[in-house]
Amino acid sequence: MAAGLQFSGVKTLCPVSLRGGGSSCCLPVRSQRLHFASSVASVAEFSNASARSCLRSRVLRVRCDGRVVDVLEKEETKNQSFGEAENQLTCVMKFGGSSVASAERMREVAELILSFPNERPVIVLSAMGKTTNKLLLAGEKAVSCGVTNASSIDELSFIKELHLRTVKELGIDKSTVTPHLEELEQLLKGIAMMKELTLRTKDYLVSFGECMSTRIFAAYLKKIGVKARQYDAFEIGIITTDDFTNADILEATYPAVAKRLLGDWDFDPAIPIVTGFLGKGWRSCAVTTLGRGGSDLTATAIGKALGLREIQVWKDVDGVLTCDPNIYPRAEPVPYLTFDEAAELAYFGAQVLHPQSMRPAREGDIPVRVKNSYNPEAPGTLITRARDMSKAVLTSIVLKRNITMLDIVSTRMLGQYGFLAKVFSIFEDLGISVDVVATSEVSISLTLDPSKLWSRELIQQASELDHVVEELEKVAVVNLLQHRSIISLIGNVQRSSLILEKAFSVLRTNGVNVQMISQGASKVNISLVVNDNEAEQCVRALHSAFFE
Numbered sequence: 001m002a003a004g005l006q007f008s009g010v011k012t013l014c015p016v017s018l019r020g021g022g023s024s025c026c027l028p029v030r031s032q033r034l035h036f037a038s039s040v041a042s043v044a045e046f047s048n049a050s051a052r053s054c055l056r057s058r059v060l061r062v063r064c065d066g067r068v069v070d071v072l073e074k075e076e077t078k079n080q081s082f083g084e085a086e087n088q089l090t091c092v093m094k095f096g097g098s099s100v101a102s103a104e105r106m107r108e109v110a111e112l113i114l115s116f117p118n119e120r121p122v123i124v125l126s127a128m129g130k131t132t133n134k135l136l137l138a139g140e141k142a143v144s145c146g147v148t149n150a151s152s153i154d155e156l157s158f159i160k161e162l163h164l165r166t167v168k169e170l171g172i173d174k175s176t177v178t179p180h181l182e183e184l185e186q187l188l189k190g191i192a193m194m195k196e197l198t199l200r201t202k203d204y205l206v207s208f209g210e211c212m213s214t215r216i217f218a219a220y221l222k223k224i225g226v227k228a229r230q231y232d233a234f235e236i237g238i239i240t241t242d243d244f245t246n247a248d249i250l251e252a253t254y255p256a257v258a259k260r261l262l263g264d265w266d267f268d269p270a271i272p273i274v275t276g277f278l279g280k281g282w283r284s285c286a287v288t289t290l291g292r293g294g295s296d297l298t299a300t301a302i303g304k305a306l307g308l309r310e311i312q313v314w315k316d317v318d319g320v321l322t323c324d325p326n327i328y329p330r331a332e333p334v335p336y337l338t339f340d341e342a343a344e345l346a347y348f349g350a351q352v353l354h355p356q357s358m359r360p361a362r363e364g365d366i367p368v369r370v371k372n373s374y375n376p377e378a379p380g381t382l383i384t385r386a387r388d389m390s391k392a393v394l395t396s397i398v399l400k401r402n403i404t405m406l407d408i409v410s411t412r413m414l415g416q417y418g419f420l421a422k423v424f425s426i427f428e429d430l431g432i433s434v435d436v437v438a439t440s441e442v443s444i445s446l447t448l449d450p451s452k453l454w455s456r457e458l459i460q461q462a463s464e465l466d467h468v469v470e471e472l473e474k475v476a477v478v479n480l481l482q483h484r485s486i487i488s489l490i491g492n493v494q495r496s497s498l499i500l501e502k503a504f505s506v507l508r509t510n511g512v513n514v515q516m517i518s519q520g521a522s523k524v525n526i527s528l529v530v531n532d533n534e535a536e537q538c539v540r541a542l543h544s545a546f547f548e
């Protein structure tokens, strides 16, 4: 399978790292697994070998003379001379925070990767568990806690404890993360001193999460005998706009990343372990982030850059589901989606994929597979350019909460031209993007993209929203409506009459009035705007009607 697995003869166990009493050492062992197993007190297999016939290597955890030992078991495989054309990198495997939340999870992920003998993957990792949230909270606390208290911020202690415990449990050297933990503490003291947390500093602060998770994982792979090489995305050519906290990947990224990763692989093959979520601003040269959940976008960008066969995003759910399982726990996995469906679904609020992540995959025409790292046997969701839509009606229901809606009415619109242009030029001038639009002869209803508003903190600064209204009132009568939700029905809009008939019957039964409806030209999405406080109930009722 991957780089570093220099398979040698019959089934072997090598190398073996012994861990006990905080110290570690390596012994080369050549032995039949059963023979080895019979000589130890207990064997815990970290694999689901039974379900995968092609399993060629796996991590065994054994107890030997009272000590816990992680062992990589390998079998002979032909053509393992990396660097040959047929041994080029094959796919991207991205693991989110939930997949690498602990030492135990990292072991399982390592084994999962090794269970695909025909893949030579690029691994993209997010920060461990909820580290990003904790880093942001720590930063906010640092602003007001005073320099002397910065070292004892609870979230900093939590992050230190999690990462130090993880390296200890994996039996790797503390120095893998201690320089980063020390620098993180210094940074928090700096924020406390300045009493200020800029967006640029925020991005630098959260980058510690991915920088540490990838270093830990690469060190662990090396420890179990798999050649791996850690990369910080901002060092390998992931070049972005300078929109801190919400940066966009720039075109220059693709050749730069290809040159670096493929060059290193050709020179000395080792599994690349890349930080998700991070980039480098093209003007500032500072660390940027791609927006929350941005590791999905890192994965698809690398897939496109390297022209790989497949991009896999490993989550904690059995794929993209028919709706958010937090709203409706019995949601079912969707087996197939098109890039367009997945993009609409992500854009309209399904947290499972980053809103921009389908773009590079679509441009490179590289299939994306959404899989469950807790349940690898589940087939997951396969996202491709096209799929058989002949039987498709509704694919998924998505909810986007707390959006702002504007009703813009002009009597002068009748038979006039230039009104829409005027309205949209106001949004362009203010740098606000619009989500859903419905028009009639005399009115426009639209919703504003909340992520853009939040990143500019417009919601908090109500005066800026007032400014939008003020500008629009120069050309029309404006009604600003807040606390609304968009329910998006993703599916085959060729069957819109069927979908709408059913949807409106459900909504009528539930006494819900739809305030706006939009069926876009994308042919995959019908959006309905309802009150926030009715939205979840609507989603549940619609789910029952369409999927059960």
Ligand SMILES: Nc1ncnc2c1ncn2[C@@H]1O[C@H](COP(=O)(O)OP(=O)(O)O)[C@@H](O)[C@H]1O
Binding pocket: 095, 096, 097, 098, 099, 126, 293, 314, 315, 316, 317, 319, 320, 321, 322, 323, 324, 325, 326, 349, 350, 351, 352, 353, 396
């Ligand atoms: N339609 C949906 N399908 C699947 N998961 C969804 C959907 N909507 C929301 N989710 C949520 O998205 C989560 C997975 O996304 P995310 O937290 O970004 O994963 P990761 O951190 O592993 O990348 C799930 O645990 C689930 O709660």
Ligand SMILES: N[C@@H](CC(=O)OP(=O)(O)O)C(=O)O
Binding pocket: 095, 096, 097, 098, 126, 127, 132, 133, 209, 276, 277, 291, 292, 293, 294, 295, 296
């Ligand atoms: N760690 C970042 C990036 C990311 O993609 O995370 P996850 O894959 O866990 O959603 C975040 O929390 O936003």
